[in-house]
Structure formats: C-alpha cells, structure tokens
Amino acid sequence: MDIPAMRANFAKAAAHGDQVPLWFYSHLFLSHPETRELFPVSMAHQRDRLFAALGQVVARVDDLDTLVPILQQLGRDHRKFGTVAAHYPAVGASLLATLEHFDDEWDDALAASWAEAYELIAQVMVKAADESTDQPPWWDAEVVDHDRRTLDVAVLKLAPRTPVEYLPGQALSVETELRPRLWRWYSPANAPRPDGMLELHVKARDGGPVSSALVRQVQKGDAVRLGPPVGHLALDTGSERDLLLVAGGTGLAPVKAIIDQVARQGPPRRVDLFVGSRTEDAFYDRADLRRLAQELPWLTVTLAVSHDKTSSLEHGDIGDVVLRHGPWANRDAYVAGNPATVEDTVTRLHHHGLPMGRIRTEVFAASRPSPTVDGKVTE
Amino acid sequence: MTTSTPTAGDGERLTPDVVRDVRFTHGTMLHPGYTDTEVDAFVDRVSSELDRLTLENAQLREQLHRLEQQLAAAANRPSPSDQAVGILATAQLTADQYVAEAEAFSRQMTSEARLHYEEQLSRAREKAGAIIQAAQEAGVRISSGRSTPEVSAQPATEDLEEQVAYLRAFGQACRTQLRSYLEALLADVETEWGRAHPAALPEPPRGGRVPRQLRAAQASFHSNEAADDVAEQQPRTGVPAGTGSTATT
Structure with missing residues (x-):
C-alpha cells in the first residue's frame, strides 16, 4: 500500500469538492440501484459526510490505533441504516471508479493500493457490525406520550419494543417515519428504567426537518426507530465526588438522566443543578424540576435567565450564575447545551480551578445524523 | 481375461x-x-x-x-457511462435544491412566526404592566395628592378619579356577577347532576357540601351568560378584572 501516493490522489479528488461525492453516489446508484433506498431524498448533507469520513480515514491511515475504533464505530452504526456486508464491494468499486475519474495519472499500482486499503476498511467495519449482532441494528419504539411544552419544545415518552441499553447521559439516534432515512441524536432524560420507557426532550429547530416533525407532527401512537447509543457525558461511576450539573436549553435531558441515575443507584452525594435559558417562558420542564428538588434532599435546582428583564429568577449567562454560587473546585462537572454555552461555562469553571479532566461536556448542535469523532447531539 | x-x-x-x-x-x-x-x-x-x-x-x-x-x-457492470453519471448527478442536485428551498422556507416562516409571537407577548405584557402601574400611581396620588392640587395635575386627577370610580363599579359588578354565577352553578349542580346520577356519587365525607362541589362542572353551561358579560366588558375598558378589585379595596 503506497500511502503517500494514495494521499496525493485523494488530494486531487478533494480539490474538486462536492463534485466528487456527487459523482461517487451517482455512479453507485447507477451500478447498484438497490443502494439508493438506503439514503434520504436530499443527498446534500450525505455528500459532505462521506468525504469528511474518507478524509479522516486517509489522514489516519498510518495511525491504526486511532483509525480502527472510528471504523468499528462506523461499522456498528451503519447497521441501523440497513447496510449489509454485500453493500461494501459495491461501494468499493464506485469509490475506486471515482478516484480514477478525478485523477489523470491513475494507474494500476494506485488502483491496487486503494483496493487493498478499502478491503481493510470494509473488513474492520463488517467485522465490528457482525460482532455487535447481540444488539439489534435498531430498536422499534412507540410514542406513548407527546407533550408540547412550549412553542418549540416537546417532551416525548417512548416505549421501545425491547429494552434499549444505554448509559445515563448518552445519546441515541432517532428516526421518525415522517422523515425516513434521517437520523438525529437525542439524549434520553432518564436512566434506563425497568419498563424500558425513555423520555426525550426535543427542540424544533427552524427549518429542521426531523426536529420540527418530532415537535409539531408526531403523535401518540406513532412509530420511531432508535439507533445504538453514543456519547461522552456518561456519569463517571469511579468517582464519588459531589456533582455540579449545568444545562442550557434541552441540554437538560442528559443531566436529568444523571440525576436519575444518582437517585436510583447512588452513591449518595450532593448534586447542584443549574439550568439556563434566554427567557423564563422557555423553561419547559419546570414542574418536574420542582418535584425533583422537593423529593431529593441532596439536589438543589437553580434556574437562570440571560435575556428576560421581567423575570424574578437569577439573571446572567449560566456560567456566570454558576460561579456566583461556588466554590466548585472539588466537584465533578457535567455541562450540556449549545456550543457557546458549553464553551463559556467550561472556560469559567476551568479558571475557577476545576481541572479539565473533571469537566465532561455534551454539545447540542445542529443535526448530526451520523457519528463524528466527537459525537454531537441534536438540540 | x-x-x-x-x-x-x-x-x-x-x-x-x-x-x-x-x-x-x-x-x-x-x-x-x-x-x-x-x-x-x-x-x-x-x-x-x-x-x-x-x-x-x-x-x-x-x-x-x-x-x-x-x-x-x-x-464491468459498475461502469455506467460518464454521461449517465452526469445526468443522475444533475437530477440529484435539482432534488437537493428543492429540499433545501423547502427547508429554508420553513425556517423563515417559523422564525418569523416566533418573532411575531414574542413581540405580541411582550407588547401585551408591557401594556398590562403599564395599566397596573398607572392604576397604582393613581391610587397613591388620589389618596395623598388631594391636599396639594397643582394646576397642571388638576385635569389628570379628575380623569383618574373618574377611572377609579369606574374601576370600583366594574369590580363590584364583576364580583356580583361572579357570585351569582357561582350560586347558579351550585344550584344547578344540586338539581341536575346529583338527581341524575345519585349512585355515581362517592360517600360524602363532609355531609351535604360535597355533592354541590362535585356537580359544579355541568352547571357552567347554564351560566354562560354571566361569563359573557364579564368577558365583554374587559376589552372595552382595557382593565383586567384583578385591577378592578384592587381599586375597590
């Protein structure tokens, strides 16, 4: 395998931008029409993702320690898309055809290198997918409750047909029948329960096809599919430190799951939760937070608004409000919310004296239907 | 062989x-x-x-x-001609564009709707706040300001006195209406609901009062008139019922 030559070849293709994945998918769908139904109607985001993923692979092809886990995760995660081992050669053929099409100096040696590399990639992915057959590729679930809390936020209760195993704080990908082949990440707001029920907090993003459908169109009784869990916010069970939880918007969901886990499994400790929002009206889960604060003596809940002069709650950016209530230097911190909130809060907490190793974060950003290296969750 | x-x-x-x-x-x-x-x-x-x-x-x-x-x-099957690939690519781009346009349209509509909603809400709040404040100020000025009547304040004070008198009357009317509405409710409850389903009633823990409460729901249909009167007066004066009762006390 001539890695420098492959990198040079990939760079030539990458210089053509969107044309390259466009050509690749057109080639794939023409030569194997049966693969078309694995993809959504609009391929725009899919094209970005394919070449982002390929770029990652090419960049790390000589660093197998990093690359292999990424490929394994990709392989496992592709099961929910309906990908089977038989699809891999088809993709490989079209990939080679594409790389050839955009390179005038393509030769047999290059073809052999790419074929060998692709074979390896496919092997790792297929093997990881095969090894995870103890899990179903996806879980079918029914919406048993749909509660539209504000203009933009709904709380959904889902009953999976078979229990989904996940860690509190992790996220699952969700697909609704209303938007086939579009998967988005959402964090359950509870630890796994004996009855398997999941609570999702969904904020409709303006123009977001999946989130809008989940908030405004999905009804009780509708079916959704759930993909395997990912995420980095899971509670560090090796630590017994008191917790500081900070959430912005629907970032509340994973930290609520952590509270649920502490309540169910312990060990007992102090937990201080801070929830931030622009306006007071936007707190969509206030009643339940009040109930939790009453039932759990070790929990305090502080709500803060950043853009609501008339509110009687605390004012300020959530990171600022958190620091006012310090000191927190001895805590384990879990922060979830939009990118700006998370970054601001983490910076403040770090300056405050909390080591970065004890701050865990989950960024809720725009849709991320397929896992990236940092596994982003949908707001 | x-x-x-x-x-x-x-x-x-x-x-x-x-x-x-x-x-x-x-x-x-x-x-x-x-x-x-x-x-x-x-x-x-x-x-x-x-x-x-x-x-x-x-x-x-x-x-x-x-x-x-x-x-x-x-x-050799996956060797569709470049022309075929090109045609499919163009078709895909067209489809992508339509989806993107639909999403952009939806984004625009929802964000405009939200802006509108927030604007209406904050305007309504401001209005309500201003009315309450004006009434409170008026109350303070009337109770303390009569001893030092200033020339410029004279017409305003008269205005406010008029308003307060109106509010007092309005509050009184509301109370009367509410009371008669509730009484009608209770009466209906006793005559209609209890008689129709005596068996459905649980054991009354506190004597005769319980059936009255339980039967309150249905009676509202009969007393809509009273409720309509209240609702009609509010927009005309722009004074919430709560303010009316504050002014009378």
Whole structure:
C-alpha cells in the first residue's frame, strides 16, 4: 500500500469538492440501484459526510490505533441504516471508479493500493457490525406520550419494543417515519428504567426537518426507530465526588438522566443543578424540576435567565450564575447545551480551578445524523 | 481375461483403471498373441470413449468461455457511462435544491412566526404592566395628592378619579356577577347532576357540601351568560378584572 501516493490522489479528488461525492453516489446508484433506498431524498448533507469520513480515514491511515475504533464505530452504526456486508464491494468499486475519474495519472499500482486499503476498511467495519449482532441494528419504539411544552419544545415518552441499553447521559439516534432515512441524536432524560420507557426532550429547530416533525407532527401512537447509543457525558461511576450539573436549553435531558441515575443507584452525594435559558417562558420542564428538588434532599435546582428583564429568577449567562454560587473546585462537572454555552461555562469553571479532566461536556448542535469523532447531539 | 473384460458391455464407462487392468486371453497355437476379436472390440470401445470425451471437452470449453464472458461483464457492470453519471448527478442536485428551498422556507416562516409571537407577548405584557402601574400611581396620588392640587395635575386627577370610580363599579359588578354565577352553578349542580346520577356519587365525607362541589362542572353551561358579560366588558375598558378589585379595596 503506497500511502503517500494514495494521499496525493485523494488530494486531487478533494480539490474538486462536492463534485466528487456527487459523482461517487451517482455512479453507485447507477451500478447498484438497490443502494439508493438506503439514503434520504436530499443527498446534500450525505455528500459532505462521506468525504469528511474518507478524509479522516486517509489522514489516519498510518495511525491504526486511532483509525480502527472510528471504523468499528462506523461499522456498528451503519447497521441501523440497513447496510449489509454485500453493500461494501459495491461501494468499493464506485469509490475506486471515482478516484480514477478525478485523477489523470491513475494507474494500476494506485488502483491496487486503494483496493487493498478499502478491503481493510470494509473488513474492520463488517467485522465490528457482525460482532455487535447481540444488539439489534435498531430498536422499534412507540410514542406513548407527546407533550408540547412550549412553542418549540416537546417532551416525548417512548416505549421501545425491547429494552434499549444505554448509559445515563448518552445519546441515541432517532428516526421518525415522517422523515425516513434521517437520523438525529437525542439524549434520553432518564436512566434506563425497568419498563424500558425513555423520555426525550426535543427542540424544533427552524427549518429542521426531523426536529420540527418530532415537535409539531408526531403523535401518540406513532412509530420511531432508535439507533445504538453514543456519547461522552456518561456519569463517571469511579468517582464519588459531589456533582455540579449545568444545562442550557434541552441540554437538560442528559443531566436529568444523571440525576436519575444518582437517585436510583447512588452513591449518595450532593448534586447542584443549574439550568439556563434566554427567557423564563422557555423553561419547559419546570414542574418536574420542582418535584425533583422537593423529593431529593441532596439536589438543589437553580434556574437562570440571560435575556428576560421581567423575570424574578437569577439573571446572567449560566456560567456566570454558576460561579456566583461556588466554590466548585472539588466537584465533578457535567455541562450540556449549545456550543457557546458549553464553551463559556467550561472556560469559567476551568479558571475557577476545576481541572479539565473533571469537566465532561455534551454539545447540542445542529443535526448530526451520523457519528463524528466527537459525537454531537441534536438540540 | 479378468473380470474387467475388454469386451464388457457398452453400458459400462471406460475408465483409466479399466484400460490399465485389461487382460486379453492368449490365442491358440495357430493364432499366437491376443485374441483378435477381443482387441478389436476394445479398440472400438476406446475410440468411442475418446470421441465422447473430445465432444464433452469442447462443450465444456465453450461453457467456460461463456461464463468467463459473463463474469467479465458482471465485473464491468459498475461502469455506467460518464454521461449517465452526469445526468443522475444533475437530477440529484435539482432534488437537493428543492429540499433545501423547502427547508429554508420553513425556517423563515417559523422564525418569523416566533418573532411575531414574542413581540405580541411582550407588547401585551408591557401594556398590562403599564395599566397596573398607572392604576397604582393613581391610587397613591388620589389618596395623598388631594391636599396639594397643582394646576397642571388638576385635569389628570379628575380623569383618574373618574377611572377609579369606574374601576370600583366594574369590580363590584364583576364580583356580583361572579357570585351569582357561582350560586347558579351550585344550584344547578344540586338539581341536575346529583338527581341524575345519585349512585355515581362517592360517600360524602363532609355531609351535604360535597355533592354541590362535585356537580359544579355541568352547571357552567347554564351560566354562560354571566361569563359573557364579564368577558365583554374587559376589552372595552382595557382593565383586567384583578385591577378592578384592587381599586375597590
């Protein structure tokens, strides 16, 4: 395998931008029409993702320690898309055809290198997918409750047909029948329960096809599919430190799951939760937070608004409000919310004296239907 | 000649072992060597077997060639022409564009709707706040300001006094209406609901009061008139009912 030559070849293709994945998918769908139904109607985001993923692979092809886990995760995660081992050669053929099409100096040696590399990639992915057959590729679930809390936020209760195993704080990908082949990440707001029920907090993003459908169109009784869990916010069970939880918007969901886990499994400790929002009206889960604060003596809940002069709650950016209530230097911190909130809060907490190793974060950003290296969750 | 006789029946296939093991019987003193008929028969058999094998070989070769061609065609299948790829790519881009436009439109609509909603809400809040504040100020000024009447404040004070008087009356009216509404409710409850479903009532824990409460729901249909009156007055004056009662106390 001539890695420098492959990198040079990939760079030539990458210089053509969107044309390259466009050509690749057109080639794939023409030569194997049966693969078309694995993809959504609009391929725009899919094209970005394919070449982002390929770029990652090419960049790390000589660093197998990093690359292999990424490929394994990709392989496992592709099961929910309906990908089977038989699809891999088809993709490989079209990939080679594409790389050839955009390179005038393509030769047999290059073809052999790419074929060998692709074979390896496919092997790792297929093997990881095969090894995870103890899990179903996806879980079918029914919406048993749909509660539209504000203009933009709904709380959904889902009953999976078979229990989904996940860690509190992790996220699952969700697909609704209303938007086939579009998967988005959402964090359950509870630890796994004996009855398997999941609570999702969904904020409709303006123009977001999946989130809008989940908030405004999905009804009780509708079916959704759930993909395997990912995420980095899971509670560090090796630590017994008191917790500081900070959430912005629907970032509340994973930290609520952590509270649920502490309540169910312990060990007992102090937990201080801070929830931030622009306006007071936007707190969509206030009643339940009040109930939790009453039932759990070790929990305090502080709500803060950043853009609501008339509110009687605390004012300020959530990171600022958190620091006012310090000191927190001895805590384990879990922060979830939009990118700006998370970054601001983490910076403040770090300056405050909390080591970065004890701050865990989950960024809720725009849709991320397929896992990236940092596994982003949908707001 | 052994069991595998060279002249064995034609039905039996000639195998290398048969050829290797063939034994011919020796001739007589007059005809030394192998028996001619046996050798002739065996040669016949060998030649026909060779014919058959040659034919079969040719057939197999042809079949192999055909299969090789199919395989090559299958391997070359993912070679749609550049033109075809180009056409599909264009179609896909067109579809992507339509989806993107629909999403952009939806984004615009929802964000505008939200802005509108927030604007309306904050305007309504401001209005309500201003009214309450004005009423409170008026209250303070009326109770304290009468001793120091300023010339410029005179018309305003009169205005406010008028308003307060109106509010007081309004509050009174609201109370009266509410009271009669509630009484009507309770009366209805007792006559209608309880009589219709006496069995459905739980054990009254506190004597006769419980049925009245339980039956409150239905009576609202009969007392809509009173409720409408209240609702109608509010927009006309722009004074929430709560303010009215504050002013009277």
